[in-house]
Amino acid sequence: MATKPSIPKGTRDFGPQEMLRRKYIFNTIEKVFQKYGYLPLETPAMENLETLLGKYGLEGDRLIFRVLKRGASLHESLLDPVMNNLVKDAKVTAPTLLLEEELAQVLRFGSFVEDVQQKAADGALRYDLTVPFARYVVQHQHELAFPFKRYQIQPVWRADRPQKGRYREFYQCDADVIGSTSLLNEVELVQLFDEVFTQLGLQVVIKINDRKVLSGIAAVCGQSEKVVDIVTAIDKLDKIGREKVEEEMRAKGVSDAAIQGIAPLFELKGTWKEQRPQLEKWLATSEVAQQGLKDLAFVFDTVGPLKSAALEFDPTLARGLDYYTGAIFEVKAEEGSLQSSICGGGRYDDLTGIFGLPNMSGVGISFGADRIHDVLLELNKFPEDLGSSTRLLFANFGEEEAKRCLQLLRKVRASGIAAELYPDTAKMARQFKYADAKAIPFVAIIGADELKQGIITVKDMKSGEQKAVKEDELIALIT
Amino acid sequence: MATKPSIPKGTRDFGPQEMLRRKYIFNTIEKVFQKYGYLPLETPAMENLETLLGKYGLEGDRLIFRVLKRGASLHESLLDPVMNNLVKDAKVTAPTLLLEEELAQVLRFGSFVEDVQQKAADGALRYDLTVPFARYVVQHQHELAFPFKRYQIQPVWRADRPQKGRYREFYQCDADVIGSTSLLNEVELVQLFDEVFTQLGLQVVIKINDRKVLSGIAAVCGQSEKVVDIVTAIDKLDKIGREKVEEEMRAKGVSDAAIQGIAPLFELKGTWKEQRPQLEKWLATSEVAQQGLKDLAFVFDTVGPLKSAALEFDPTLARGLDYYTGAIFEVKAEEGSLQSSICGGGRYDDLTGIFGLPNMSGVGISFGADRIHDVLLELNKFPEDLGSSTRLLFANFGEEEAKRCLQLLRKVRASGIAAELYPDTAKMARQFKYADAKAIPFVAIIGADELKQGIITVKDMKSGEQKAVKEDELIALIT
Numbered sequence: 004m005a006t007k008p009s010i011p012k013g014t015r016d017f018g019p020q021e022m023l024r025r026k027y028i029f030n031t032i033e034k035v036f037q038k039y040g041y042l043p044l045e046t047p048a049m050e051n052l053e054t055l056l057g058k059y060g061l062e063g064d065r066l067i068f069r070v071l072k073r074g075a076s077l078h079e080s081l082l083d084p085v086m087n088n089l090v091k092d093a094k095v096t097a098p099t100l101l102l103e104e105e106l107a108q109v110l111r112f113g114s115f116v117e118d119v120q121q122k123a124a125d126g127a128l129r130y131d132l133t134v135p136f137a138r139y140v141v142q143h144q145h146e147l148a149f150p151f152k153r154y155q156i157q158p159v160w161r162a163d164r165p166q167k168g169r170y171r172e173f174y175q176c177d178a179d180v181i182g183s184t185s186l187l188n189e190v191e192l193v194q195l196f197d198e199v200f201t202q203l204g205l206q207v208v209i210k211i212n213d214r215k216v217l218s219g220i221a222a223v224c225g226q227s228e229k230v231v232d233i234v235t236a237i238d239k240l241d242k243i244g245r246e247k248v249e250e251e252m253r254a255k256g257v258s259d260a261a262i263q264g265i266a267p268l269f270e271l272k273g274t275w276k277e278q279r280p281q282l283e284k285w286l287a288t289s290e291v292a293q294q295g296l297k298d299l300a301f302v303f304d305t306v307g308p309l310k311s312a313a314l315e316f317d318p319t320l321a322r323g324l325d326y327y328t329g330a331i332f333e334v335k336a337e338e339g340s341l342q343s344s345i346c347g348g349g350r351y352d353d354l355t356g357i358f359g360l361p362n363m364s365g366v367g368i369s370f371g372a373d374r375i376h377d378v379l380l381e382l383n384k385f386p387e388d389l390g391s392s393t394r395l396l397f398a399n400f401g402e403e404e405a406k407r408c409l410q411l412l413r414k415v416r417a418s419g420i421a422a423e424l425y426p427d428t429a430k431m432a433r434q435f436k437y438a439d440a441k442a443i444p445f446v447a448i449i450g451a452d453e454l455k456q457g458i459i460t461v462k463d464m465k466s467g468e469q470k471a472v473k474e475d476e477l478i479a480l481i482t
Numbered sequence: 483m484a485t486k487p488s489i490p491k492g493t494r495d496f497g498p499q500e501m502l503r504r505k506y507i508f509n510t511i512e513k514v515f516q517k518y519g520y521l522p523l524e525t526p527a528m529e530n531l532e533t534l535l536g537k538y539g540l541e542g543d544r545l546i547f548r549v550l551k552r553g554a555s556l557h558e559s560l561l562d563p564v565m566n567n568l569v570k571d572a573k574v575t576a577p578t579l580l581l582e583e584e585l586a587q588v589l590r591f592g593s594f595v596e597d598v599q600q601k602a603a604d605g606a607l608r609y610d611l612t613v614p615f616a617r618y619v620v621q622h623q624h625e626l627a628f629p630f631k632r633y634q635i636q637p638v639w640r641a642d643r644p645q646k647g648r649y650r651e652f653y654q655c656d657a658d659v660i661g662s663t664s665l666l667n668e669v670e671l672v673q674l675f676d677e678v679f680t681q682l683g684l685q686v687v688i689k690i691n692d693r694k695v696l697s698g699i700a701a702v703c704g705q706s707e708k709v710v711d712i713v714t715a716i717d718k719l720d721k722i723g724r725e726k727v728e729e730e731m732r733a734k735g736v737s738d739a740a741i742q743g744i745a746p747l748f749e750l751k752g753t754w755k756e757q758r759p760q761l762e763k764w765l766a767t768s769e770v771a772q773q774g775l776k777d778l779a780f781v782f783d784t785v786g787p788l789k790s791a792a793l794e795f796d797p798t799l800a801r802g803l804d805y806y807t808g809a810i811f812e813v814k815a816e817e818g819s820l821q822s823s824i825c826g827g828g829r830y831d832d833l834t835g836i837f838g839l840p841n842m843s844g845v846g847i848s849f850g851a852d853r854i855h856d857v858l859l860e861l862n863k864f865p866e867d868l869g870s871s872t873r874l875l876f877a878n879f880g881e882e883e884a885k886r887c888l889q890l891l892r893k894v895r896a897s898g899i900a901a902e903l904y905p906d907t908a909k910m911a912r913q914f915k916y917a918d919a920k921a922i923p924f925v926a927i928i929g930a931d932e933l934k935q936g937i938i939t940v941k942d943m944k945s946g947e948q949k950a951v952k953e954d955e956l957i958a959l960i961t
């Protein structure tokens with residue numbers, strides 16, 4: 004194959020520089036997860052297709068990557084069984100011709116296609132981390148200590164149309180608690196957001212809402228049955244403005260009276276402390292809304308001082324309304340040009356019901372590592388030294404010199420310092436270029452002279468200064 | 483869905499306990515990779531099918547998991563286009579009947595199936611880390627500083643028949659250098675093996691061979707053209723014994739004279755220092771064998787003292803003969819019941835030639851993390867404290883008490899200690915059970931009495947002892 008190789012659209016290679024930045028983000032998040040008592044979990048990349056189908060809506064089903072059974076080719080896994088069935092049913096011998104009648108049967112899609120699909124493509128790539136988590140909890144319910152707090156940092160795959168910032172393979176970093184209805188979990192997750200972004204040095208705003216408040220709004224407007232339409236429209240306020248939101252509601256059949264009834268939402272001003280009495284008054288007739296407001300108040304009152312995050316109530320926030328039933332979270336960066344959210348989350352009262360374990364309430368959050376990466380990069384917020392790269396390169400002047408270098412290299416590494424010997428006796432310019440490309444701060448030069456005198460010339464690659472030291476001074480010089 | 487959910491055959495969930503053990507192994511290996519100057523790389527789970535096909539032999543091709551294009555269902559991606567073609571070609575309207583003639587065309591497999599396959603399943607799951615690495619190097623050749631030292635720790639997928647110790651999804655941990663022919667790379671990789679197993683506390687034997695010696699053996703027996711058959715048979719010596727090896731060679735058409743000529747191999751005894759002169763004499767007429775022996779001697783002479791590994795020459799070692807051209811490595815545990823190897827590796831002179839970049843020599847090694855895990859577990863060699871789990875649990879006695887706990891929790895976490903508050907006001911027995919299940923060493927009890935007196939009762943879960951402390955004594959007590 005002489006054509007230049009490539010990778011599938013929407014996927015990425017992460018070279019060394021990007022990997023170091025990504026590792027910094029993942030490690031930061033992971034350490035905070037651990038500090039808050041979340042335990043690690045990994046699930047397989049492939050799930051059974053039936054585990055995922057029907058969990059993400061119709062559009063989601065279409066975006067699930069399907070894997071052919073047992074890696075067999077289509078020839079074996081799909082067309083051969085089809086042929087065999089045809090041959091069996093039609094009592095003819097393949098690959099001879101079939102009767103028109105059997106053919107008609109074959110060509111009628113529907114159950115036939117379903118059947119083929121089940122047989123041939125019964126694997127599916129993980130679409131998110133939440134459904135596999137729910138599946139895991141149900142499967143291992145008798146071994147787990149509830150409330151079960153787990154974190155999971157793994158890639159997911161979606162057959163979305165690739166575009167800027169949207170990939171077909173991307174990492175999710177999730178933390179969820181399942182088996183506890185306590186609002187202390189919500190409080191803790193807000194604190195966890197704050198701690199992660201404090202460590203990453205990024206100012207953020209954490210938006211919070213409660214699904215019960217949204218239900219209450221629909222109820223007081225007398226349109227409880229239209230709650231999904233109302234909320235879907237309201238959710239777009241940021242992007243399309245109030246007028247278009249109202250237009251959309253009208254198009255969905257929400258009455259003019261109800262649309263007028265929603266007006267106070269758009270006029271809500273101030274901080275949570277100022278908003279709360281307005282909301283209590285407006286939604287006074289809705290018991291569910293009052294409960295939502297009480298729950299929100301608990302989180303605001305209990306969370307305590309935050310370092311890098313402002314916690315704000317946002318009644319238009321509705322992310323993934325399909326399954327959130329209590330708190331809804333969204334985090335946006337207060338700095339940089341990115342407008343979209345960098346984290347999300349919320350509470351879902353019946354996460355594992357779909358797999359036969361009802362009444363398990365869960366609440367969780369998800370960090371968008373790719374977007375956080377882009378924000379930190381734009382703002383130049385990555386630490387200068389991301390670690391894990393070579394600190395000292397021994398230049399290679401030939402066999403004898405290399406032997407001496409190997410002794411020293413062993414010593415340097417034994418003291419925990421990342422170091423290497425240039426493996427070939429190449430021109431100095433090339434060896435320095437290598438050090439530059441890897442951003443190695445020090446180069447040790449041991450030529451014939453140094454060998455004779457028992458010294459090491461160390462070049463500081465940043466300042467360009469050279470210094471001759473003895474063996475027992477080397478480590479101090481480069482640390 | 484009320485049926486108990488499951489995962490695809492040959493895949494695994496890794497729960498918290500196993501994750502902590504696996505992380506310990508991965509982190510140990512990764513830190514050593516970094517210390518030796520290897521840089522991280524990650525490639526996508528999905529490669530273009532054509533990138534992988536033909537790289538692993540016929541059997542390998544069959545074991546590659548294929549992914550349907552753009553996640554579309556078979557209906558859309560496979561059957562619809564087929565139907566459309568049929569309809570177009572046959573000038574009939576689907577789903578009405580087709581003419582027998584067109585049908586015959588459809589049912590003839592071969593190029594038609596190929597075509598469908600290309601169109602429908604053009605993605606493939608990563609089968610190993612070496613081919614994606616070669617693809618990456620060729621694609622980014624102008625950005626990389628050679629020699630390029632990279633490590634990669636990612637899962638791979640193989641549609642193998644699952645059995646004990648053989649999975650369809652498993653991690654590989656690879657380190658490779660590409661763009662340097664220096665034997666210092668081989669030396670370094672042996673040292674790297676030694677350092678990893680020293681850190682893991684496992685005694686190993688590193689077996690080394692050189693493909694050139696194998697070629698030389700075939701040559702001196704006058705059977706150069708049968709080198710693959712000879713080596714494939716010799717490779718099985720461990721498992722099937724000398725007699726069966728000779729039988730196999732005979733079956734492959736290796737002459738009796740040649741089989742007799744190979745006899746010295748089986749009679750080779752002693753250490754490398756004792757073996758070397760025997761081999762030099764035996765293979766005196768083969769220039770390539772002499773070069774192989776010289777190269778091996780360089781590695782033995784240069785590697786220096788090893789801590790946890792014995793380096794042994796094994797002329798029957800042939801792993802993956804298909805692409806190794808120089809050194810061949812294999813590591814086995816000297817302790818425990820596992821007979822198979824836990825690491826492998828070798829030099830391949832033309833790794834990137836398949837992607838159009840010739841003459842790039844590479845040498846690399848791969849750690850079998852699953853097997854290393856099983857050996858360490860069997861031998862009880864995991865550290866007792868694998869870190870990253872909660873050190874202190876605050877029991878929850880009610881709203882007032884929880885508020886006090888939250889203040890303390892903040893303080894404990896601020897000092898870097900993993901801690902949590904039980905989120906619900908559950909019975910004490912249940913809260914202690916939770917602490918037990920998570921192996922949390924300390925539980926802080928703040929009930930009404932403690933609240934009044936301003937103290938904290940701390941229970942040591944191992945000894946069962948309880949101690950009342952003041953706020954400023956808490957951290958010292960649990961660290």
